[in-house]
Amino acid sequence: MDHDTLPIVNKDDFLNAYEGRTKPPPATILIYAICTHVSTILPFDDPFFVNVGVKRDELFHTLLEHTTFLIRKEYLTPRLATIQALILLCAYPACDKSFYRNWLRAGMAVRMAQELGLHRTLEKLALTDEMFEARKRLWYCTYITDRWCCATMGRPLAISDADCDIELPHVNGGVNGTKDYSLFINFIKLSGILGEVLRRIYSPKAKSQGYNNTSIYHTVQSIYLMLNDWNQQLPDHQRITSKEAKSIYKNKIITNKVREAGPLSICYHVVIVLLYRTFLVSNKADVLPALFEEASERCTEAAKSVVDIARLLSPTEIVRFGWNFAGYSVFQSSLIHVYNCTSSQPEVAKTAREYVKICIEECIKPMNEEMNMVPQAMPLIRTLMNLIGAEKKEPERPKSPVVTPTHQYHAGPASSSYAFAPPPLQPSPMTAWQSLFASAATPFFENETDWQTTIIL
Numbered sequence: 001m002d003h004d005t006l007p008i009v010n011k012d013d014f015l016n017a018y019e020g021r022t023k024p025p026p027a028t029i030l031i032y033a034i035c036t037h038v039s040t041i042l043p044f045d046d047p048f049f050v051n052v053g054v055k056r057d058e059l060f061h062t063l064l065e066h067t068t069f070l071i072r073k074e075y076l077t078p079r080l081a082t083i084q085a086l087i088l089l090c091a092y093p094a095c096d097k098s099f100y101r102n103w104l105r106a107g108m109a110v111r112m113a114q115e116l117g118l119h120r121t122l123e124k125l126a127l128t129d130e131m132f133e134a135r136k137r138l139w140y141c142t143y144i145t146d147r148w149c150c151a152t153m154g155r156p157l158a159i160s161d162a163d164c165d166i167e168l169p170h171v172n173g174g175v176n177g178t179k180d181y182s183l184f185i186n187f188i189k190l191s192g193i194l195g196e197v198l199r200r201i202y203s204p205k206a207k208s209q210g211y212n213n214t215s216i217y218h219t220v221q222s223i224y225l226m227l228n229d230w231n232q233q234l235p236d237h238q239r240i241t242s243k244e245a246k247s248i249y250k251n252k253i254i255t256n257k258v259r260e261a262g263p264l265s266i267c268y269h270v271v272i273v274l275l276y277r278t279f280l281v282s283n284k285a286d287v288l289p290a291l292f293e294e295a296s297e298r299c300t301e302a303a304k305s306v307v308d309i310a311r312l313l314s315p316t317e318i319v320r321f322g323w324n325f326a327g328y329s330v331f332q333s334s335l336i337h338v339y340n341c342t343s344s345q346p347e348v349a350k351t352a353r354e355y356v357k358i359c360i361e362e363c364i365k366p367m368n369e370e371m372n373m374v375p376q377a378m379p380l381i382r383t384l385m386n387l388i389g390a391e392k393k394e395p396e397r398p399k400s401p402v403v404t405p406t407h408q409y410h411a412g413p414a415s416s417s418y419a420f421a422p423p424p425l426q427p428s429p430m431t432a433w434q435s436l437f438a439s440a441a442t443p444f445f446e447n448e449t450d451w452q453t454t455i456i457l
Helices: 013-020 028-041 049-053 057-074 079-092 097-114 129-153 182-202 204-209 214-232 240-249 256-279 288-310 313-340 346-371 378-388 429-436 448-456
Strands: none
Touching: 028 057, 028 079, 028 313, 057 079, 057 182, 079 129, 079 214, 097 129, 129 313, 182 214, 182 256, 214 256, 214 288, 240 448, 256 288, 256 313, 288 313, 288 346, 288 448, 313 346, 313 378, 346 378, 429 448
């Protein structure tokens, strides 16, 4: 299967080397990483697993063990194949205490790529045009992984745009290329805007300057215009609106446009959610009135659009695009709807409850049943709904609700999609949501030796 989101390997070149038509053969670490990745994006009942009589998860864990052993063996030697393997491993969500390993692996990939000069325009290298294009694609796969991995985990970005002067990949893969990389290039641009959101809205420095000033307002408006411009420049077959999605759902006709544009549009809308979400749950006195009002409207509409589009897609289509991208977007949008269930406006609360139900029954539940993707998501959403009394006929707020976290840390801009255990909810509803939507994680490890275990596991 072609992987339009992260095209780290040229299929023809790889297969020629793998089948012995060219030399040298592919690196063992890359072969293991590809097999590990594929075993996570196929459903449980895929004919491959059935025919060979092996359970998908058992195969995945066996392959992962071999792959991580090879990474541990080679992690001090920068190689293109190791970078490719690390990116593929980071694409799978880990939902336990050691989920930070994805962030560490992404950092390893970034440093190796920089060591090999993938982030720079090195014209004096004796490389063909195809080789240059392959290097650019690999760098931007690393770039995308850094942006979204840091968003999901609430960690600092590893790549500064100011340190890079490499051009975007060619849309058709080079002078003689025939493959269409337009979806990949547009996703790179969106990931760049996501990086601006994380740097200028969620960073500790931005937070320390406060949100009750015109500077932050103009920053938000500037990024929102960037997102609008990005969306407007998309070709029609890569853009889908909420209105279109509702019409398609009503007529039950799923087209190729939905499959291509759907996941990309979902990611676009969740960047809007992240842009405004922190103002939505801030104390009103700490935010400019205009920004506070915008946050509620923009977050709600964007979260609705995510669900309207996601319900059209099969679990396989969402996961193949990338759980850390499209799947994460669905979960984050569901949290906005859960939050809106507490609204004092009956219509808003009613609509929010309907969207939460759609999220669970038509988006998250199918992914769990078919692919076992982050099974903690659904219980967390149901727990939150129960705590705020949203599933009862007469909504009521518990006097002292508590959710016991499995690990002691605060969720980042999206890290709750991995841990699925928010910090304890305190009696103050606003404090609870501020904690759930925190802007940065707490210290990484309780003792300084734990990082070695995390990397090699």
